[in-house]
Amino acid sequence: MKLGVVVNEGPYTHQASDTAYQFVKAALAKGHEIYRVFFYHDGVNNGTRLTVPPQDERNIVKRWSELAAEHKLDLVVCVAAAQRRGLMDKSESKRHGKDTDNIAPGFRISGLGQLIEAGIQAERLVVFGD
Amino acid sequence: MAEANESGSVKKFLYVNRKAPYGTIYALESLEVVLIGAAFEQDVSLAFLGDGVYQLVKGEDTKALEVKNFSPTYRALEDYDVTKIYVDDEALRVRGLSEADLVIPVEVVSAERMAEIMEEQDVVLSF
Numbered sequence: 001m002k003l004g005v006v007v008n009e010g011p012y013t014h015q016a017s018d019t020a021y022q023f024v025k026a027a028l029a030k031g032h033e034i035y036r037v038f039f040y041h042d043g044v045n046n047g048t049r050l051t052v053p054p055q056d057e058r059n060i061v062k063r064w065s066e067l068a069a070e071h072k073l074d075l076v077v078c079v080a081a082a083q084r085r086g087l088m089d090k091s092e093s094k095r096h097g098k099d100t101d102n103i104a105p106g107f108r109i110s111g112l113g114q115l116i117e118a119g120i121q122a123e124r125l126v127v128f129g130d
Numbered sequence: 131m132a133e134a135n136e137s138g139s140v141k142k143f144l145y146v147n148r149k150a151p152y153g154t155i156y157a158l159e160s161l162e163v164v165l166i167g168a169a170f171e172q173d174v175s176l177a178f179l180g181d182g183v184y185q186l187v188k189g190e191d192t193k194a195l196e197v198k199n200f201s202p203t204y205r206a207l208e209d210y211d212v213t214k215i216y217v218d219d220e221a222l223r224v225r226g227l228s229e230a231d232l233v234i235p236v237e238v239v240s241a242e243r244m245a246e247i248m249e250e251q252d253v254v255l256s257f
Binding site: 008040084 | 139156169170172253254256257
């Protein structure tokens with residue numbers, strides 16, 4: 001089955017991102033296709049490469065990046081939500097005159113249309129949030 | 131303005147609003163999805179449950195909060211052809227509210243009817 005996934009909460013504070021990750025991993029293992037993972041609200045914070053959790057803890061951001069590399073996942077961060085929360089790629093950073101970008105490997109920034117498109121194209125859209 | 135939907139299909143989208151308008155950003159960012167989504171010409175409905183009914187209450191004044199008052203945006207939904215607005219009757223009642231307190235015309239429905247509406251959808255986005 002072709003699945004779309006939405007992550008509405010940031011890492012660590014809420015379980016949503018962990019559950020979404022485990023869901024995606026399990027779905028892939030069962031041979032399902034992940035059309036896209038869309039990060040919205042505080043979920044955009046799952047895509048910052050500046051996350052450095054203690055070494056004996058799971059690294060939620062790195063885990064998403066690795067899964068994306070392994071399975072060619074499309075991890076999309078909402079641009080409007082990202083701008084509010086200080087998540088940017090190189091071009092966004094340049095456009096806003098900031099001195100750095102912080103998007104993690106495997107993530108890309110795009111618009112809310114990508115969320116609607118995932119709803120249209122996927123057979124099921126699964127939302128993880130509070 | 132409309133982005134092409136490659137498959138040309140129309141799906142039933144339901145946006146479920148469960149949170150009060152201020153205090154968290156869910157209501158505002160939900161509304162942003164609805165407005166962007168309108169360009170895709172899907173079959174859109176909105177549901178308001180629980181504290182979500184406060185999003186539609188008349189006379190919001192956010193000056194003291196220093197937060198943008200987005201209440202008028204709900205009145206613009208009609209211009210985006212978003213006219214199917216369902217509100218849970220018990221959610222209104224237990225908060226001492228009625229249809230007359232709301233900024234836009236809505237259809238007040240029972241929990242049973244709301245369940246049926248949800249069942250009919252292809253995509254349910256819950257905020």
